[in-house]
Amino acid sequence: MKRRMSVQMKNRVLIHVLVCLAVTAAKTTSEDDGPTARETRASGVIIQNEWKCPNITKPLAVECSCDFPHTLRCTGDKTALQVISRRLRMFRAGTISLLDITVTGTSVLPARFLEGVPLHGLVVSTGELRRVNESAFSALARSLQALGLPNNLLESVPSTALHSLTGLERLDLSHNKLDTLKANSFAGLTNLTYLDLSDNLLSQLSPQAFPGLVSLRLLKMRGNSLSVSALSALRGLKNLEELDLSSNLLVGPTTPNLLPRMPTLRLLTIAGNKLVQVQRGALQGLPNLTSLSLSNNQIDVLEDHAFRNLSTLTKLDLANNRIVAVSSASLAHLEKLTSLDLTHNFLRSLTPDLILPLKNLQDLRLDDNDISMVASEILTPNLKLKRLSLADNPLNCDCTLLDFANWLTNSTFLNEEDRDSAVCATPPALENGILAQVSPGSLLCGEPVPPFATLAPSVPAPGTQITLKDFDYQESGAINLIWNIEPCSRTYTCDRLMVYETITGGNEVLVESRPLRCESRHMSDPCNLPVTLPSNLLLEPGHKYRYCIAIFQSVGDLYLVPGCSDVFVLERNTALQSLTPSSPTPTGPKIAAIRTNASDDGFLYVDVNLVGRGPRDPDCELSLVIFSAESVVRERKLNCSRSYATITDLVQGPYRVCVTLQEFESRTDRPPKTRCVDVTVRGVRHGARLEIVLFVVIVVSCGLLVAALWAGRSLLNKSRPTRIQGQCFLPAEEFEITHRARYVKLLTTTKV
Known part of the structure; x- marks a missing residue:
């Protein structure tokens, strides 16, 4: 595996080196090769001799081959360097322009290496090389x-050995052990245009490491340990x-001064770091x-006007970050952008803010986000x-996607793969359906409220209500909800939790749908259902x-019962009273819910949940009435400050x-506010009270008799003479005696 990786790396280096050798090799062929590439004339026809790979295969320590013309690749042990050097001096100049050597057992590149050999390019890889002789x-x-x-295994740049290579244009020191670039590390290399320092251990850069590289065009420093403070060394x-x-x-x-000013820089890659946001006016130099x-990276925010200094950008890659939304102001200055990659983020909708500022956008990648809605705008x-x-x-394939589906179907620019990438997740009837292939008649919408709310009038479970009782938005981002189930005496199981976000125009977009698991028979208080939304949902305050x-x-049968809260703004310390912030402040209290709890012994606990300012008003009064088959069986008056009662x-x-709310009734013309719930009491039956009394009397009497x-x-045992020893067993003929006599004798026998 190590050998394979090494070969792959050298192939990559060869490609870079051959770019600069192409012109030179052609020039060398005509000027220096002599008979190797000599042109001759025969009968007016020009004939050029074909280049042949040199034969260096006789020494057992060396094995050579040619992958490209004028390119020689050799492998061998520590003696191979001398063998290759000696054999190459036997060939005419220009026969070999690039030499790639892989040898083992060599930790030092010797002095006067390849003496007298004319080369344009050289690659030496041993896996063990630690030092390069100053005159190599x-x-x-x-x-x-x-x-x-x-x-x-080079730990420092071989500066002295490189100093003699004044014509060097490309230098590859990747995959070594360099940890520091000292001052004048590349002194004298004024013609260097390409420098690869990738996959080293660099953490410190001297401010004087690069100033001499006045011709440098491409610098690779991938896979090191550079911090933000080290980047100032790139100033020259x-x-x-x-x-x-x-x-x-x-x-x-990503700040405006993350990098020093580089007026000619065209391509910049800062992938695979831990940058957390793009600030206003980033990378201004x-x-x-x-x-x-x-x-x-870990970017979650693109600030407004983040790219105002980068108006020349044509390609922007923001894949694999944590971006939830993109504002139009953050992209407003990228009018020349043609390619944008936002794959593997957390975008929830495709809105005009993302598209309209980018007037020349041609390639948009949005794979693996949380997009459920595409705006027709x-x-x-x-x-x-x-x-x-x-x-x-x-x-979410509903009627809001009609225009987008039509555009996908009729677009002449998109290829088939992109057209089929839009796949429906909801509603269930269209799950996994390709949007471009779904018939327009299947993209349906109901009322502009969540589907659960539209089910409520048709649910055949009379009297059942689900209301949000408590809401707690924690600092960690988690949300705790408590739902009130009425009546809770009926057994139920949980099915699903859904969260909808209200967007521009009042439309609601499904942003979360997940299974919800519970069984009321296993709950200590089935009337109150706690639900927690984890912080990883990333709901936005x-x-x-x-x-x-x-x-x-x-x-009797199994029915689906939905329940939804009002729409409210997600804020810290949100109270239940503020669930409808857009509505006017109420002038009196309101019955939010009635919670009941019935026990097996005929007790019924009633708790009235009030919202508003009425509970502290002495004029606020509640009338509690309990009906059984249209007849009143209990009636009680309650003050709003103590809105609970126990019925026995x-x-x-x-x-x-x-429960009827009669607050302000004496001061206004409004009718009383009444709310009712159904409940089943598992109490005692008619006539059961007398049966219980008789049972208690019988038990007590039996206890007294025993x-x-x-x-x-x-007392009998104490009064009998102590001489009574008794027999262990009765004679056979006495087994027929009376029951009483037998009881006495058995008792005595047992005593013994």
Whole structure:
């Protein structure tokens, strides 16, 4: 495996080196090769000799091959360097332009390495090389243009050995053990255009490490340990065009001064770090940047005008972050952007804020988000999208997607793969259906409220109500809800929890749907159902949400019973009274719910949940009436400050509990407010009271009789003479005696 990875790395280096050798090799062929590439004329026809791979296979320590013309790849042990050097001097100049050597058992590259051999490019990889002799390259017939020392154990840049390579244009020191770049590490390399320092241990950069590289165009520093503070050392690279800082230890926000000014930089990669947000005016020193990759970070916020200094961007990669929403102001300055990648984020809808500011956007990748809604406003005549991918998103395929579905179907720019990436998640009837293939008649909408609310009038479970009783939004982001189930005497099981967000125009979008598990028979208080929404739902403070649950309740048959809260703003310390913040402040109290709890011994507890300012008003009064078969069996007056009561001695059977709010009745013309619930009491039956009394008398009498017999036996035993020894067993003929005599004798026998 190690050998395979090494070969792959060198192949990559070869490709880079060959780019700069292509022109040189052609020039060398015509100028230096002599008979190797000599042109001859025969009968007016030009004939060019074909290049052949040199034969260096006789020594057992060396094995060589040619993958490309004028390129020689050799492997061997520590003696291979001398063998290769000696054999190459036997060939004409220009026969080999690039030499790639992989040897084992060599930790030092020796002095006057490859003496007299003319090369344009050299790659040396041993896996063990720790040092390069100061005069290793001084004896070459010509100065190298490309040098690669990858996959070694170098702990510092071989600055002295490199100093003689004044014509060096490309240098690869990747996959070594470099931990620090000292001052003048690359002194004298004024022609260097390409430098690869990837996959080292770099954590410190001297401010004087790069100033001499006035021609450097591409710098790779991927896979090191660089922090934000180390990036100031890049200040001297005024002509840099490409920079790769991915997979380092860059932590914090993407600020305007994250990088020093680089007026010619075009491509920047900062992927695989721990950047958390993009601040306003980020990367202001890069006025000509065209491609920016911020993927695989921890970015959750794009501030307004985040890219105002990057108006030249044409490609932006924000994949694998934590972005929930994108505002139009954050993208307002990217008018030249043609490609945007937001895959693997947490976007919940595709809105005009994401599309309209990007006037030239052609490629939009939105795979693996939480998108359930696509706004029809994005489908403007100026839309230039040629690629759009929505795979792995929970689309809610209702009538709001009609325009988008029609656009997908008729688009002449999208390929088939992108067109089929939009797949329905809800409603259940369209689950896993490809949106572009769903008939328009199947995209239906009901009222602009959650589906559970529309089910309520048709649910054939009379008297059953589900209301939100308590709401607690914690600092951690978790939400605790307590639902009141009326009546709770009927057994039920939980089915599903759903959360809807109210968006522009008053429409509600499903943002969460998950199974809910509970059984009332296993609950200590089935009237109050606690539900917790974890913090990983990422609901946004300040947004409006509606919370809904559904239960299956058994009333002879099994019925689905829904319940939804009002729409309210998600805020810290939200109280139950503020569940409808948009409504006017009430002028009096309101009966929010009636909670009942019936026991097996005929007791009924009634608790009235009031909201508003009435409970502290002395004029607020509640009238509690309990009906049985249209007749009143109990009636009680309650003050709003003590809105609960306990009713006793109820016999088994169904009851209807009604509470009337008579607050301000004497001062207004409003009728009393009444609310009723049904409840079943599992109390004692008619006539059972007398049966209980008789049973108690019988038990007490039996107890007294047993006590009297025990006392009599004790007295009898004490009064008998102590000489009575008794027999252990009765004679056979005495078995027929009376029952009383037998009892006495057995008692005596047992005593013995």
